[in-house]
Every structure is written in C-alpha cells, then in structure tokens.
Amino acid sequence: MYRGLSLQTKRSNLLEKKMNKQSKIIKVLLIEDNPGDARLIKEMVSEVDGAKFDLKHVNRLSTGLKHLVAAEDIDLVLLDLGLPDSSGFDTFTSIQTQVPEVAIVVLTGLEDEPIENKVLQAGAQDYLSKNQLDSNSLMRSMRYAIERKKAERRIEHLNSVLKAVRNVNQLIVVEKDRDSLLQKVCEALIETRAYNAAWLGFLQDDETFATVVGSGFGEDVSRFCRHVMNGNHPPCIKKALAQRDHLVVLDKSRDCGDCFFKDACVNKDAAILRVKHVDRFFGLLAILLAPEVTIDDEEKGLLQEVAGDIGIALHNMALEESRRQAKETLLESESRYKHLYSMVRLMCDNLPDLIWTKGLEGKFVFGNKAFCEKMLNAKDTDELIGKTDMDFADRERESHPENPDYHTFGETCHATDLAVMKSKRSRRFEESGYLKGKFFVFEVYKAPFWDEKHNMIGMVGCAKDVTKEKQLEEKHRQAEEELAKYREHLEVLVKERTHDLEAAQKELVKREKLSVLGQLTATVSHEIRNPLGVIRSSAFYLQRKIGGAVDEKTAKHLNRIEEQVSLCDTIVGDLLEFTRGRASEVIHGEINPLLEKVLEEIATPEQVILVSDLSPELPMIHFDRDKMRRVVINLVLNAFKAVTLRREKWDNAESPYQPLVKVTSSKADNGIRIEVEDNGTGMDDETAGRAFEPLFTTWARGTGLGLAIVKKIVEEHGGSVLIDSELNHGTKVTLVITEGVKS
Structure with a gap:
C-alpha cells in the first residue's frame, strides 16, 4: 500500500508538466441534452493549444451507454446529471457501473452541494458548474480527471500485486510439495485480480521443462502446458531462456509470430522472470498483465522479489529432498546391512547344527541358537559374546554340584581349539560328554578364521549332534546279533510262515468257491425257477380240479409240494442275494x-x-x-x-x-x-x-x-x-x- 501511495504522490507532482506535453488524442464522450451547453463545451475544447481531443456528443443517457459499450478506448466522460431519460445521482451510477475504468467529470447547471459530495464520494473525478466554466478550468479538470483515474487504477493494481505477493510468501512457508507450490503460486497471482494469467515452468535441464503449470488461461492452459513440456517453446520463452536478465518485459506491440498461444495474449503486456537462487536456475515465471496496464520499475522489483522467493523455496525443497534422499539412502543401507545380518543370523539359527566363532583370546564372537541352547545353556544369543567355554561350564557345574556328570564339556573344547589355532589348519574331532545330565556325541569341524587380508582373527566351528546315529549304530550291532540268533531258529520261523500261507491258501480257495458258486447260481437260477413255476402251477391246477372232493392225504401232499417249491425258491433267492446282491x-x-x-x-x-x-x-x-x-x-x-x-x-x-x-x-x-x-x-x-x-x-x-x-x-x-x-x-x-x- 505504501508503495502505491508514493507512486500517486510522484505522479501528482509531475502532472502539471505533462499537461501541455500530451500528444495522445484524448477521446471524450459528452452526454448533454442542452444543445447550447454542448456547443459551448465543444468550443472550449477547441480553444486549447497543443491539445488533441476527439469529442463525441450524445443527448441521452441510453445513447451514451451504447456508445461506451461499442467504443473501448474512451478516456473521459463529461456527464450532465439532468437528461431526458435519467436524472440525478442515478445517471452517474449508470455510467460508472458500465465503465468503472473511465474517468467521469460531472457537469451541472445547479448548485447542489449534497449531490456534489455524493458523486465525488462515489468516484467522480470532478464536479463542475456550467455557470463558472471556461476553457482553461475545463481543460485542467479533464486532464486531472484522466490522470487521477489512471493513478487510482495503478494503486489498485499494485495493491493487488502486494496482496498476491503476501499470499505467495504464505504459500512458500506452508507448502512442501513442489508441483503443488507452483500451481498455487500461479493461482495466488491471479486470484487477487493482480494479473490476467500466470504460469510457472520447472526445468529439468537448461531447455527441457519437467513441470509446467498455469492459471488464468481458461481451457488453453492444458494445451499450453502440454506444448511447452514437449519442447514446443513460443518465441517469448525462447527469448527468456536465451537471455541472462532476471526480467524480460514483452510489450503488447511484440511480434508473436506463429505462436500457438498468441490469441490469448493479444493487446496485453507480459513479463517473464528467471526463477533462480544463487547459481541454480530453476525455471521461468510468466505474467500476463491486464489490457491497458503497463509494468513499471516498482512492479518489476516486486515480481523479481517473488521470483527470488520462489527460487529460495525451490532451493530449500531441493535441499530437503537431498536430505530426505540421503536419509533414505542411509536408512536403506542400514536396513540392507541389518537384513543381511538378520539373514545370516536366521540361516544359522534355523540350522540344527551348532555354529560359533571365537576371537584369538578364545572368547565368543558369535553363536547360533542351537549352540547357545544346547552347548552353553545361554539365555539368548547375546549372552555368550565376550565369554569363554569355561565361563559357561563352571556356571553349569556350580548349579548342580551333586551331579559331576551334569556338564563335562569345556576342557575338551578348549584343547581342540588350541590344536586348530596352533596348526592354523582345519581339523575334525569327535567330542563327547554330558550336557544337562544327558550324554551327547558331536562330530566337530573347526577351522581358522581369516579376514580379507588373510590375517587369522580367530576360529570358526560347527558341530553336528550324532548321538542318535551312534545309538542307531549300536542298535544295528545288536540287530546283527539278534539276526544271528534268528538264523539258528530258522526252522521254527519257516513252520510259522508255512502255517500262515496255508491259512491264506484256504481263504483263497474259499473265495474261489464263492466265485464259482456265484457264476453257477447266475447260470442255473433261471433253469431251476422255471420248473419250480411249472410244479407250483400244476399243483394249483390239481387242487382246483379236485375241489372239495380232495381227501386229507391228497391235501397233505399238495401242501408239501407248495412248501418244497417255496423252499427251493428261497434257496435260489438266497444264493442270488449273496453272490450278486442288488443296487x-x-x-x-x-x-x-x-x-x-x-x-x-x-x-x-x-x-x-x-x-x-x-x-x-x-x-x-x-x-x-x-x-x-x-x-x-x-x-x-x-x-x-x-x-x-x-x-x-x-x-x-x-x-x-x-x-x-x-x-x-x-x-x-x-x-x-x-x-x-x-x-x-x-x-x-x-x-x-x-x-x-x-x-x-x-x-x-x-x-x-x-x-x-x-x-x-x-x-x-x-x-x-x-x-x-x-x-x-x-x-x-x-x-x-x-x-x-x-x-
């Protein structure tokens, strides 16, 4: 805000000098329904030496509004508040609402102080009485009005820029993601209406953009970003990349050539800034100004400050990313070595064999789970580090003084260690003794432990529990003895086997008989049942033929025939049921x-x-x-x-x-x-x-x-x-x- 006010003061001091040097044609719209007053004002304007005015006169508000809409370059409106189609303060607000960027000088034939104060407070540049008007005062008022309007617009623009700068600085503090920061910076630069559009490109090398973001270009922003990312750079970007200046200003008269984006930039000044910190060139920040807005030294300084702050933020992000990557690399390295150690530890701990390593002094450096649990009775795999075999042997013996055979390993291990260290050769041993009161036999392999320079730094050993194998060998020996005894009683065994075979033979014969019976039953059942049916039918016929004249003896024989036929039928049915069955x-x-x-x-x-x-x-x-x-x-x-x-x-x-x-x-x-x-x-x-x-x-x-x-x-x-x-x-x-x- 202070920078904007200083600019306004500076311009006010120079205003008088610039009044008579105005070379631009000033376009004025006079809205006056009184022909006499309109003619008088035209004459006053024409009397000014060295000034160039293009004055257009209309006598109604509606006509003036149409003209303002059609003509985009009106510098000043001379407005009479009393018109046929509008009067009073509403006349002023209608014009101001339509063209807020145009300076307005109110003309009145009446002395009305309340109206004067109201329109001036509402934004009118001056309030002139027609009765006291002359060419000099009118000219002074018109020029002051135009300059004041420009100053007001400039102050508003700079305030918007300062607000955008503040928002950008806040983003730099809180935003940690690079692409998100770049996008939000573009949005912050246009959301306060400071600029029409903005884009930021982050370079992966001197010419290739890794990221391009933008805001304010509407639907063209994605197309623009895609073109730039593909290396299709417009002339302005090529110029900014080629030059070493921190800021390149491109005025609206520039030649955009065949740039695919020139329609979006027509009649607008632009500024492209190099985003860098110290010697690191990060990319470009491009700003597209509003129409009729130019960039001055003060705004250049603000934009360079923004670009510098973005460069610092990107530098800090790069440092943070480097630190993060270094930390990740360190953590990955630690994790890799931990994983490697863990894998070696797991490999050794998952083996049933005993594995250990000792230093030159005979103190343990490493031991797998099986070694710690079975040989040393250690609480974990860390307890053995820095201790010797005898440290654990003495502890185990002291815990069971009543049993001299509770732990007998220790001296034997130490003796074989010395043999390997002295000879500097790998050796195999069979070591046996008691652990926790149980007898064990181990097949032991010990070898010198060499470093990468072939210096002996200790000894490595492994042992396999072969107790069960030894027991099996003993059982095998006993089995051989038993076999020799069995050979002596072979005749008895043969008799037993013969008996089993005879029983199996009987079972086989029985099954074969049943099979033959099944085949025979299936074959003759039909042949048997047919005669049985004939016998039954014949007996029934005879019984009916004789009728009531049958004597007791004959009836007895007929009943016996029926019983025997039924019995035969049952027998055949049982045979079929047993041999064939049914579903x-x-x-x-x-x-x-x-x-x-x-x-x-x-x-x-x-x-x-x-x-x-x-x-x-x-x-x-x-x-x-x-x-x-x-x-x-x-x-x-x-x-x-x-x-x-x-x-x-x-x-x-x-x-x-x-x-x-x-x-x-x-x-x-x-x-x-x-x-x-x-x-x-x-x-x-x-x-x-x-x-x-x-x-x-x-x-x-x-x-x-x-x-x-x-x-x-x-x-x-x-x-x-x-x-x-x-x-x-x-x-x-x-x-x-x-x-x-x-x-």
Missing part, C-alpha cells in the same frame, strides 16, 4: 419305524414271547429299507428257530422254559446299535466262530447263507456285526451302523 435304494431317515413294522408283521410262534425296547433318541442314518428289513427278519427268524428247538428239547418239568426273543435299539458312537437276543439253544465257540461263513449251517434245513447275507448287508451300510453265544443259554447278535451307505 441299494438308500434313504436318510429313522430306523425305529422299520423295526416296529417288521416286528408287527412277523408271525410269532406259539408260546414264544417277542419283546422290543427301541430308544426314541436315535440319530438318522442312511440305509436301504428292503435290505435292512431282510437283516432283521433273518435274525428274528433264527432266534425263533433257536428258542423253538430248545423248547422241544426241554425235559425239566419242574422249571418250565419260556422262549423269549428281544429286539432293542440304542445310540452308538456316530450311529445306532440294533441287538437281537434270544434264550434259545445257543452255540459253542467253534460254531459261533463260523456262523457268518457262507454255506455253513447247523440246521437240518437251510442254505447256510442267512447270517452271511446279514453280514454282507451290514458291511454295505458301513457297519459291523458281532455274535455272542453260549451253548444252551442263548445268542445275542449286535449290529452297529454309523453312517450307512450313501449311494
């Missing part, structure tokens, strides 16, 4: 409903009690309804046979026998348990052991496949079957089914 139709559900239905439908023999105890808390399982029905029926019918046979053989009248068959269900691990128990004849151990063998039976009539089919179906369901029987006491068959078949 499972699996459901996921509860087993109890099936058990209840089977027990309800099955025919219970006279005097036999059938009871059930079915648990209500059974899990659901996967099972084939028909196959499980077959299993339960087979087991219950077998039980019925056993209790019926025992009842028939019972001869103790004093203690009556009550046949009983019991079916229970309960929860098992991850499944269910079904038990069928009877108090029938039971079986001896040999019979019970062969109960599930195919074709094995003790019944007079039977195929020997019933229990074999039961076992096969249960195993198809992923379950197991167990038989527990005692002769003349009864039998219990237990089925355990977990998941059951799923497909």
Whole structure:
C-alpha cells in the first residue's frame, strides 16, 4: 500500500508538466441534452493549444451507454446529471457501473452541494458548474480527471500485486510439495485480480521443462502446458531462456509470430522472470498483465522479489529432498546391512547344527541358537559374546554340584581349539560328554578364521549332534546279533510262515468257491425257477380240479409240494442275494419305524414271547429299507428257530422254559446299535466262530447263507456285526451302523 501511495504522490507532482506535453488524442464522450451547453463545451475544447481531443456528443443517457459499450478506448466522460431519460445521482451510477475504468467529470447547471459530495464520494473525478466554466478550468479538470483515474487504477493494481505477493510468501512457508507450490503460486497471482494469467515452468535441464503449470488461461492452459513440456517453446520463452536478465518485459506491440498461444495474449503486456537462487536456475515465471496496464520499475522489483522467493523455496525443497534422499539412502543401507545380518543370523539359527566363532583370546564372537541352547545353556544369543567355554561350564557345574556328570564339556573344547589355532589348519574331532545330565556325541569341524587380508582373527566351528546315529549304530550291532540268533531258529520261523500261507491258501480257495458258486447260481437260477413255476402251477391246477372232493392225504401232499417249491425258491433267492446282491435304494431317515413294522408283521410262534425296547433318541442314518428289513427278519427268524428247538428239547418239568426273543435299539458312537437276543439253544465257540461263513449251517434245513447275507448287508451300510453265544443259554447278535451307505 505504501508503495502505491508514493507512486500517486510522484505522479501528482509531475502532472502539471505533462499537461501541455500530451500528444495522445484524448477521446471524450459528452452526454448533454442542452444543445447550447454542448456547443459551448465543444468550443472550449477547441480553444486549447497543443491539445488533441476527439469529442463525441450524445443527448441521452441510453445513447451514451451504447456508445461506451461499442467504443473501448474512451478516456473521459463529461456527464450532465439532468437528461431526458435519467436524472440525478442515478445517471452517474449508470455510467460508472458500465465503465468503472473511465474517468467521469460531472457537469451541472445547479448548485447542489449534497449531490456534489455524493458523486465525488462515489468516484467522480470532478464536479463542475456550467455557470463558472471556461476553457482553461475545463481543460485542467479533464486532464486531472484522466490522470487521477489512471493513478487510482495503478494503486489498485499494485495493491493487488502486494496482496498476491503476501499470499505467495504464505504459500512458500506452508507448502512442501513442489508441483503443488507452483500451481498455487500461479493461482495466488491471479486470484487477487493482480494479473490476467500466470504460469510457472520447472526445468529439468537448461531447455527441457519437467513441470509446467498455469492459471488464468481458461481451457488453453492444458494445451499450453502440454506444448511447452514437449519442447514446443513460443518465441517469448525462447527469448527468456536465451537471455541472462532476471526480467524480460514483452510489450503488447511484440511480434508473436506463429505462436500457438498468441490469441490469448493479444493487446496485453507480459513479463517473464528467471526463477533462480544463487547459481541454480530453476525455471521461468510468466505474467500476463491486464489490457491497458503497463509494468513499471516498482512492479518489476516486486515480481523479481517473488521470483527470488520462489527460487529460495525451490532451493530449500531441493535441499530437503537431498536430505530426505540421503536419509533414505542411509536408512536403506542400514536396513540392507541389518537384513543381511538378520539373514545370516536366521540361516544359522534355523540350522540344527551348532555354529560359533571365537576371537584369538578364545572368547565368543558369535553363536547360533542351537549352540547357545544346547552347548552353553545361554539365555539368548547375546549372552555368550565376550565369554569363554569355561565361563559357561563352571556356571553349569556350580548349579548342580551333586551331579559331576551334569556338564563335562569345556576342557575338551578348549584343547581342540588350541590344536586348530596352533596348526592354523582345519581339523575334525569327535567330542563327547554330558550336557544337562544327558550324554551327547558331536562330530566337530573347526577351522581358522581369516579376514580379507588373510590375517587369522580367530576360529570358526560347527558341530553336528550324532548321538542318535551312534545309538542307531549300536542298535544295528545288536540287530546283527539278534539276526544271528534268528538264523539258528530258522526252522521254527519257516513252520510259522508255512502255517500262515496255508491259512491264506484256504481263504483263497474259499473265495474261489464263492466265485464259482456265484457264476453257477447266475447260470442255473433261471433253469431251476422255471420248473419250480411249472410244479407250483400244476399243483394249483390239481387242487382246483379236485375241489372239495380232495381227501386229507391228497391235501397233505399238495401242501408239501407248495412248501418244497417255496423252499427251493428261497434257496435260489438266497444264493442270488449273496453272490450278486442288488443296487441299494438308500434313504436318510429313522430306523425305529422299520423295526416296529417288521416286528408287527412277523408271525410269532406259539408260546414264544417277542419283546422290543427301541430308544426314541436315535440319530438318522442312511440305509436301504428292503435290505435292512431282510437283516432283521433273518435274525428274528433264527432266534425263533433257536428258542423253538430248545423248547422241544426241554425235559425239566419242574422249571418250565419260556422262549423269549428281544429286539432293542440304542445310540452308538456316530450311529445306532440294533441287538437281537434270544434264550434259545445257543452255540459253542467253534460254531459261533463260523456262523457268518457262507454255506455253513447247523440246521437240518437251510442254505447256510442267512447270517452271511446279514453280514454282507451290514458291511454295505458301513457297519459291523458281532455274535455272542453260549451253548444252551442263548445268542445275542449286535449290529452297529454309523453312517450307512450313501449311494
């Protein structure tokens, strides 16, 4: 602000000298509705010697406003406040609002002090009474008005510049990012209306820009930045780069040639400043001034100050970046060496072998985790540094004085160290002793530790725990002795092996028989069942033919035919079921409903009690309804046979026998348990052991496949079957089914 005021004072002192030297044509717009007053003013203007005026007269405000809009170079408006289409203060404000940059002198024929004060305070340059007007006073007022308006505009511009400079300095203090600082500086230089546009270019070398930013160019700024970044420099930039002056001023009359950006700069002065600090040239700052605004020495100084401050900021940023990079390099180097040490440490610590390094005095410099834990019983890998084997050996022995074999390493290690150091050659040793009361054997390799100049600076060693290998060697020796003993008893071993082979042979023969049986059953089942069907049909025909005339003997034989046909059919069905089976139709559900239905439908023999105890808390399982029905029926019918046979053989009248068959269900691990128990004849151990063998039976009539089919179906369901029987006491068959078949 002070710089602006000093400029105003300086110009006021020179005003009188410049009044009579004015060579520019002064364009004046006279807005006056009185023809006489207008003619008088024209005559007064024409009487002035040496002055050049271009006076345009209109008699209405509206006409004057149109003229002001159309003509951009009016220097002064002589305004009468009383016009046909406007009067008073509003007339003045209409003109001032339209062209605030044009000086206005108010003419009036009335003495009205309040209006005079009001228009002068509002920005009028002078207030003249037509009654007291002459050519000299009019000329003086017109020239003073023009100069004062220019001074006011200049002061406003410099104040805007000072404000922009202040904003830039604030940005320099707080902004740490280079590109952001450059962009915000451009915005600060135009946002206070100090300049029309500004751009900053940061050089990566003397000619190539690394960054170009700008503000105030509208849509052209990105195109401009792109051109400059690509090396397509306009003439003004080439000139600024070629010269060494801190400031290059380009007036509006410059020749822009074929510059792609010249339309944005037409009729505007420009200034390009070199942004540098000491000997470092950072780039260029370009300023585009408003039309009719020129740059003077004071403003040049301000702009050079701004460019210098930007240079200092960029210099400080460069220093900070160098410091940051140096710090990062140092940290990276430290990190690299730490990582290298860490990797060496991890590599050694992850090995089961013992690794260590000693100095020439026999003190530890390094030890891996295995060495510290197993050999020294150190609390960590740092405790051993600067200590010797005997330091740890003495400590361990003192901690267990009652056990002389608690730690016996120490002297042995020291002795082999001296042997290596003296010979300066690598050596292998086998060292053994006690650690924490346990016996160990180590295979040790020790070697001199040489530096890069081949000076011996200590010794490096590694040891492998071969205790287990030694123990295995001992076991191998003992095994050899045992083998020698086995050779002496080879005949016994051969007999045992022969017995195993014979058992396997029997099993193989049995399987082959079953295979042949399956093939035979499949082949002849059709041939057997067809005759059976004919016999059954013929018997049925005879029974119907004879009708009610059949006698008891004939009926008995017909029934026997039907029973025997059914028995044969059952035998064929059992053989087919066992040898071929059928596809499972699996459901996921509860087993109890099936058990209840089977027990309800099955025919219970006279005097036999059938009871059930079915648990209500059974899990659901996967099972084939028909196959499980077959299993339960087979087991219950077998039980019925056993209790019926025992009842028939019972001869103790004093203690009556009550046949009983019991079916229970309960929860098992991850499944269910079904038990069928009877108090029938039971079986001896040999019979019970062969109960599930195919074709094995003790019944007079039977195929020997019933229990074999039961076992096969249960195993198809992923379950197991167990038989527990005692002769003349009864039998219990237990089925355990977990998941059951799923497909």
